[in-house]
Structure formats: C-alpha cells, structure tokens
Amino acid sequence: MNTAFAELHIDHVSRAFGEHIALRELDLTIKGGEFVALLGPSGCGKSTALNCLAGLLPLTGGQILMDGKRVDTLPPEKRGFGMVFQNYALFPHMSVRRNVAFGLSMRKVARTERERRVDEALRLVQLTDHAAKFPAQLSGGQQQRVAIARAIVLEPRLVLMDEPLSNLDAALRLEMRSEIRRLHQTLGLTTVYVTHDQEEALALADRLVVLRDGLVQQIGSPEEVYAHPANRYVAGFMGYRNLLPVAMSTSDTVTGEGFTLSGVNRDGLTEGAAVAAFRPTDVTVADTEGENTVRAAVEIVEYHGREQAVEARLPGGEALHVRTESRLAPGDEVLFHVPRERVLVFAP
Amino acid sequence: MRLGGRRRKSSGVSTAQLPAGRTAERPEYDPVRGPSGRTPSENLDPPIPAKDFRRRPLTVGGWLVWGAVAFFLVNLVGLVASVVVNSFAVTWFDTWWPSGLTAQYYSMAWQEMALLDVLVVTLQVSAAVVVLSVLIGVPTAYALARRTFFGKRLITVLFLLPILLPPMTYGIPLATVLYKFDLAGSMTGVIIANLVPSVPFVVLTMTPFIEQIDPKIEAAARMCGANTAAVFGRVLAPLLVPGILAASILVLVRTVGMFELTFLTAGPGSQTLVVSLYEAMFSAGIRAQQAVDAMAVIYTGSMLVLLVIALRFVNPTQLVTRLKE
C-alpha cells in the first residue's frame, strides 16, 4: 500500500535550534532501493537530518519532495516511513508480537492479513520463538531485531535507522550489520542509515554522506570517499590518522619540521600552510634513507595480534601513527616510509 | 493487569533488592511499577541487605528513639481506643471501662444524622473530584513535562501555590466568589472547591512520571502511523496507568479528609463525612456523645480502608517524594 518511489529529493533542507544551525542546506537525492549512510562525528547533525526526514522535527528551511510531490508538510504518521531508533524505543507494555503488529493495526489492516505479516516479519528477524515475550525480557540484540521488525512489517517506502547498532557489543554488531544488509536486499528496501562508525558505513552503504557541523563534506560511493576524501576532515574521519601540519614547497612536495614528503595535491595549493594526510597502514619501516622517509622515535607500542600499532614522535614533536608487522620497541629510532601516492595534501 | 504485582514482589527477594549489576533476571513489564519495572523510590533505596540492619546492636540513642516512637504510638492507640470504646459504651463515667457495651449508637448515628446520605455525598464528591482532576491535570502535566516555553515558571508557580497556601486563605475568597455565583452550598460548589488543590496535586505528581517516559517511544508510535489520539490512547495511557492510579488515590484520600474547603462551601445537603462529624461535635450535647463517636469511628474506618488501598499502589516513602520541586 505504500507505493515505492523512484526518487526522494531532499532539497536544501535546514534545521536550526535557536541560533545554532544543526543542519545546513542538505541537498541529496535518494533513488529507490538505495542504501544511503549519513556519517559524521557526534553532534554533526545526523539525527537532526534523519528526524527532519521522518517528520519528527519541523524544517526551518528547504523542502522534501518524493517523485515531485512535497512530503515535508505531512505529519510523520502520514509519510509511510519506518524508523529504527538508537535505543529501540519499543513499547514496554506490549509483547513482541503486539509491538510488531502495532503499525498494522494503526493502518487498520485486517486481522488475518495482520497475523500473516507479523509472522513473516518475526521469521525474517528470527524471533518467532520470542513472540510472546515483553521487551524487558529480551537481550539487546533481540530488542534490536524487534525494532527492525516493527519498522519493516509496514513495508515502508523508506526505512530510517539512527545508529541502530551503537548499543550492541562488538560481535553482535557485526552479526546485525549483515542482517540489516540482508533485509535491505531481500525486501528491496530503501534505507537511510545514520552512524558515526566509518567501518559500518563503508560496509553497508551504496552511498555515503559525510557531515560535519551540519554541513555536507562529501557525497559519494564508499570507494570514492575512502580513497579520495574531499578534505582533511573527511580524510581524518576515513582513517587518515596522520594529519601533519606542513608547508608547501612545490606543487607536490611539502616540508614539515625535520622531513619532506611528496604527495598528491588535492586542493590545488601552491604555497603556504597545508596538511599532509596518510593512513597508519600505509607507513612501512624503511631500510635506507630516500624519498618520503621520515625518522621518528618510537614511544608507545600496542599489541594487535599480527600487527603492532605504534606511536612515534617526529623531530618537530608531532605524533606519527604507524601500523606495521615489524616488531618495534619503545625507544627505537626508526626510519619510516610512505608511498607518495598515499600522501594526500589538503588545505589546512 | 495484575494489580497485586507490587505486593507479591515486595515480599521476599525481588530483583529490585539486589544491588545494581546483580539483577537476577530481567523484570517483566509491570503496569503498577511502570516502565522501568521498579517504583522510583525503590530505585533510590540503598541496597543494604537485611542482615546488616538486624545485626546492628541498639545503642542508647537507638533505645531513646524507639522508646519515644513507642510512647507516641501507645498514646495514639489510647487516643483512638478511647473513641472506639466510647462509641460502643452504654454509659462511661469516671471509670476505666464503660458499664456495658452496645452497638445501638451506631444505628442511632446512622438514622439521626442521615449517615447514608452523608456517605453517598462523600462518595459522589470524591469520585467527581478524582475524575475531573485527572482529566484536567494529566494533560497539563504532559504539556509541562514535554515542553519548555516562555512563562513556564509562572505557570508552575501558579500550580504550586494552591498546595503551599493554607486552604483557609484561598478558601474564604473562593467561598465568597461561589456565594456570589450562587454555587456555594451545592454539591457543585463543594466539588469545585476541592478541585482547587487537587488539580495542582495531580499535575505535580504526574509531571515526573511523564518525564520518565522516553519521548522516543511516542516518536516510534508516530512512525508506526499512530495519530495523536492513538499515541495517547494506545501508548501513553497504558504507561501512565500506575501514575494515574497513585495520583487518584492520593487525591481521594485528600478529598475525603479535606475539612476546611468543604466546610466553607458545603450547605445542608452537600456535607461530606468530615464536615458533618465536625458539626456533630460542635453541637455536642444535643446528641449522645457515643453517637458522635460512632460517627468518628466510621470516618476513621473508611479513611483506613482508603489508606490501606492506597498503600498497595503507592510506596509510603514515595507518597510525597514527588512534591519536591
């Protein structure tokens, strides 16, 4: 009964709380069947964006169009979207079955039809055996699955998820992650997924939207965002832990205190201050001095199985983060190397 | 709904008595205890195991305190017993015990003072006050709990004042106004007067109850397609039942016991039990003292029943906690 849509256009949507602008002109088009992840650090406006989309927060600017028709003027219950909340927000006074059936009875679906669809949804999230329990009697992962079942049983045209996995432990999180992706594919859902975990976003989404301070930083496929971050903030968020303050010397070489690096100039800088960004995993231990080598003193070594996470101190005092299989010890003076194509140079 | 749930759980070791982190099993949702499965006061009570208290030897201070409590209680029992015994006395002058016992004064009180009518009036007034104050108070409490807006402090103070001021201070002008509008002396007048402290009382007890319900649950209901009426009827109301019950019972106890406001506004046909008891005592000498006492016993008896019911729903330590600003 909720007809699928071809295109949802979020047209320059803004939301302010008093003076503070939590979301600034978000402009995004979601295609039917797509899995979009909203990604960003805490407080960047992800939940705000999702709540605006759901209709739980009125917009202060812009509009939302579904196949050309405005939906931002509709109250949340009329939009036909499903939502999974961060803390699940299950109805504590209803059994699992009645929680899942709630939306169907709100839409006056006939009893037999309702039972069938609830059974189907419970089977999909593997909770058939727990249907009679109350939310307080379920584990976190089970509650999570009830919340998902409650949202998808309505076959919503759009499913919104606000950090649905953040309250789970690491193992369960991985398991539920695949579950969510599986449901998205088998049911042909369109999903907007909010998370602050870049790994989760990369694993799940067809497209990422990276936010910072309410402003979109980059929109793109996981590969694009991972390999070609648009600016230093996206880079920092995508695992470029080394963000060294440097100065431009030529268009593709930069100098820091005690080192010189060649890299890819992403912002077309020619002079002045810049930031050299690279991942800890791209750093290796070098035997001889050469291009793109830096000398640093190892300070902290963390054991991570096959690899070690090393924090070393550069001559200028900045920390250098390295992930390496070489065995290093605190106090070692080590020569490190970064390939030039892995060093991205951004405006500061 | 199992209304006895709280009682059953409070005997023996319940999960609430275990220290945090040692929860034996997840509690089932319990309509009387509310969404968290515990009453607020149980959350607050420190988890001191039973034996810690029992094994503590009583000090001199302890004996003094308990001695004083015992002295207070003994005199209280004597006080109540004086009235009860006298209500059954044939005659009682200057002796330890009356000359004989009889129940005739109860039937006398029943007939002469039209006790049945008085009880019916009391019941009607308190039922009306409970229903109306819940109907007016709960929505107000909801708005106050969920929204911050300009002038909220002023409104909160306005709702606090009728509880803080002695009933006499606003009772007299209120009665004057009711006389002006020809409402005093009627049952409507008595109900209106009793609503004045009851509505704020419901607002103050319900506000923290509503604050404790996660607004996300309401949002979730909306996302499931529930309109405002359904959110209230299907989601909020069941969650608020424990709070509404507690507030209603406290309002009931207060209304049955409210002397001043009823006294100021009641007429001949609209007196509640307390007021006609006062009238009977004030005009002592017209009637046998025993009949007045019989009436007093009936009053206390009904209050006691109410209190026992109330304590099944409301933890005594919680009765007034919520008055805290």
Place this chain on the structure above:
Amino acid sequence: MTVTAPERPSLKHRLAERGVDRTLLLLVPGVLFVVLLFAYPVLYGLQLSFQPAEGGSPFANYSTFFSDPYLADTIWTTLRLAIPAALINVLASIPIAYRLRGRFRGKRFLTTILVVPITLGTVLTAEGLKQYLSPVGWFNRILMALGMDEPMRLVPSWTAVLFSLIITGFPFAFLLTLSYLSGIDPTLEQAAATLGADWRRRFRYITLPLLAPGLAITFCLTFVLAFSVFPSAYLVGLPQGETRVMSIAAYEAAFRDGDYPMGSTIAVIMAVVMLVVIALVLAWRSRLYRGATGGKG
C-alpha cells in the same frame, strides 16, 4: 508549489522552536482552571479586602486588623503554635527516618504504622484528645495510678492543640524526611566510613548537609499544615484565648459576622505571613549546597 526561503523559517517553525506548538493546547484546561478558580478568587479577595464593609479608606480593614489586639495578636498566636509544631515534627523525624533508611525486612510495616495517623484527620484527633486527655480519661487515670494526686487539665488547652498538630503533622514530616534520606546515595556514607568517619561524623558532615535542603522543604510543608490549624483549635483549644489562630479570626469575620471584606483581609494577611516564613526558610536553604539530595531526580 510554494517554496519557503531557507533563511526565513515560517512563523509556525519559529514558534515551534520556542516550544510553542499544538501540544500547548493541552495546558488550556489546566491554566483556565487555576486562573478562574484560584487566581481569580484570590485576586477578588485581595480587592475585597480594600473595600471595607463600612466604607472608609481602602486600608481601613488593615488598620483595624493591626490596631485591634484581639485581631493582630492572632498572628503571634498562630506562629506560637505552628513554629513549635513544625520544628518538633521535623526534628523528631530526623532520627527516626535515619534509623529507617536503607532496606530491611519490616520497613514497609513500620513506615505504614507511622503513616496511619494521617487517616485520623484533624477532627477525629480532636475528638480522641478530648476523651483521652480528659480528667477522667485513660491518660490521667494512668498518671493517678502511678501516684499523681490530681488529674492534669489538658483539654482544652494550647498543649492539646499542639498535640493534635503533632499527631497529624508528624506522619507527613516523617515521610518526606524518609524519602529525602533515601535519595542520598548510600555510597557517600560508605566512602566516608572508609575514610575513617564514625557514624556521628558521617551524619554530621555527610548526611546532614545533604539532607538540609530537603529538611527546609519538609519544614515548609509541615508549617503550612500547622499554620492552617482550624478544627482542633476550636475543638480542643481555647478559641477565644490562647489558641485564637488566624483561621478562626478569618472564619468568624467572614461567616459569623458576615463581613467578607474583613475575612478576606485576614486571609490575605495570613497568606502573606505564611509566604514570608516560607521565603525566609527558602532563602536560608538557597545558601546551602544546592545539589538536591544526592543527585536524585
């Protein structure tokens, strides 16, 4: 299709941002109610108090009140009853509640026993006191059996009214104190114990300071109860003498003499005295540590 300019949110949005939306309609019945049935009568009474029945200056009622000792003295009479009663109730509650804090078997029973006097209500308490304390009542009989020569004349008296205020007020004070005490995190006391404080010092330096703001509130509420004493002052007191409290004066003026303006005047003065005392207590409280009672609520 209307397109709202992003810079200028609609009025509805701007109001919603300040918390003004349809939810506030739920306030309408409640606010209408307090305004019509509480604020209006109180203001009406205030205005009435400035319109003396016999005419004259607007302040005639007030000057009559303060120049007639029979009326003006009721302030002191009331305070002389209400302050001791509230103090006794609060001070007696502290040690009892302190011993009943924590969780143990039988706590519910004990608290219930201590709360039951609420059911007596002022009228029955007065009736009971009248008989129990009468020269031929059980109290005096026991005293005489123990060797007293003459029965004590306790009713009607100031003491009897005080007793009735304690019987009806103590359960409230006790309950409040107990719930404030229960709200203090027990680990604080345990922490103090590990630092070497015995129970006396734990009480003095940990519990009492945390409890003090709650005690101020308790005092206020029991004071309100005691301040409005009416039936017992009539029934077991001396309503024309030592226990002629303000409620009696107000009631007599308004309903016995039919002088509503004077009755309202006394009610206004009563409210003012009461609010002054509460304001003083709360002002003292605001100088205390304000973290409520141990982070509850």
